[in-house]
Amino acid sequence: MDEKVLIDPSLEGKTREEMGLEPFTCTEIRSSILGIPVFISQEVIAYVIRRLSEGSFKDGLDNNMNSPWNEVVNKTMFNSKKKGAYSDLSMEKKLLLKIQNENLQPKCGGGDQPSLEHKMFLHYFITKEKANVPRYIFKHMIKELRESQESKKCWIPYGRLISEILHQGEILKALKEVNIFTDAQLGTETGKVINGSTLKKMHLIKKEDYTKLSTDLKESSMVSNLMDDFPSILKQDPRDTPCMVVLNQ
Secondary structure, eight states: OHHHHHHOGGGTTOOTTTTTOOOOOSOEEEEEETTEEEEEEHHHHHHHHTOOSOSBOOOSOTTOTTOTHHHHHHHHHHSSSSOOOGGGSOHHHHHHHHHIIIIISOOSSOOSOOOHHHHHHHHHHHTTOOBOHHHHHHHHHHHHHHHHHHTTOOOOTTHHHHHHHHHHTTHHHHHHHTTSOOHHHHTOOOOOOOOHHHHHHTTSSOGGGOOOOTTSOOOOOOOOOOOTTOOOSOSSSOTTOHHHHHHTO
């Protein structure tokens, strides 16, 4: 609403309906693909990763040096009340941090040292306390998308997750059916795996201790099955009409 007022000051004091906006139901990420409006919400993320939006969640921590959570997470990660370094982490915690940085809360560059919010999220996994993963992912997705726009960096967080959401919403199917884009042009992403090669690159095992096996996990381009009752990400168009929208572009 604030953006609408900045564009047209005469709208100040108007309701959402008077501004031509949809009624507010929940916070959403809104975008479009070739004119197809796409909406991603916390509910959609929860459905895709098959995890309920419930559990512990701490917001607004930033990097407050005076926060009481500093001692809590430092104790969990470094077995000390004082802040430690990446090199002080155990092998297991380094792996958990890698999974978090590349999948759960991906970072665009930066060092290995996690922020307080990253530490808090990691604290839940180490202590096996149930965290509200969909909420953390949705909040982080908004933050990273905003920062990438402000810094004008061509980087999209959660590429694999967003690809799956577009697949489940049948957007990718529509684009392929009208022969507008190939998988390569659509930028299809495969899920990353952690195997012996990963451990070697992280210097968690010695080179001579690594043997490549035919049974090692490998990235796969296999398409997942469509879910039943997947929440619609097309609010202005019926699920069966995206092809017609694309053809008219």
